[in-house]
Amino acid sequence: MKHIRLRRTTGLAIAAALLAAAPFLTAQAQQQHAHVHGQLKLDVAVDGPTVVIDMESPLDHIVGFERAPKTDAEKKIVEDAVAQLRAADKLFIVDPAANCKLGPVDLRSGALGLGNPDPNEPVGHADLDATFSFNCTNAAAAKFIDLNLFGAFKGLRQIDSQIATAQGQFKRQLKRPAGAQAAQPARLSWGK
Template sequence: MKYHLIAFSAALITTTAYAQQHHHTHGKAQLYLTYASSQLQVEFNSPAMDVLGFEGEPATDQQKQAVQQLKQTLSKPAALFTLGGNRCSLQSQHTEISQDHHSDVHASYQFACEGEPAPDISLTLFGQFPSLHQVEGFAIINGKQQYRVLDPDSEVWKF
């Protein structure tokens, strides 16, 4: 068990470090998954323009309301994705919106799962955020790395 926890932590740190270095490209987002020892971590990164409609500090009441609405939307993972098999339950969620010149949105979700990880993940975010055209998916599932590019015509990632 201790080994699995260390491996999961290392995978999460590696994934998070990469997430913080991703390139800010409008229309593209990143999805990071790590699974080990019945724990699933899902992280989503996107330019704020694609999910919020603007970048930088909210200046108007409408923009301030949009930030609050986005935080509420992202508090529910189904706004972004659904897990096949429905064997994982949400344990925690965190949303962060940077408010600098190239603002980004970062949402993370921690799940406790029964048995093996979900057999797939289906993205629901393209309907929610039509400015997104592509999501790069990076996964470490039980020590095996996977990469997949998802788009509105290819929303399901099977593991």
């Protein structure tokens, strides 16, 4: 079974909801630490007053390389990408019916020296893991998140997601739209 890392502050209920979604994983997604170029994984949990998004991505999608930056130009790319990720409310637009505001953002990457990265991250194939928390007045009303990830990260071709809500567990896959459509948000929706 895939181990899902959550910050202690996100609560046991969110962890339980995500673990309940585990039976919906495909065999490929069950491989721990799978590193697939072009593919980003999102786990979304809607619980109580929060929407938590846990993201796993090869670092190549985010900055264009999978190692520590070496040049000033690469350091600038990393700085810009980190700023973009910290402004997660521009990348993830939660359904306005939930009335959410961006809360804590936790970024982890050994190659970039961010947070507490996964010690099992393979050398030469660095990842960026992140947890984005949104505090909402009506999280249960959320039925979608508009994702600006394809426009932000050019190497991204596919988003595989699991969603756990009070209404159930859902699995979705989004593919990069062709041409100019990639710059527009892709809607990750769930429920009825």
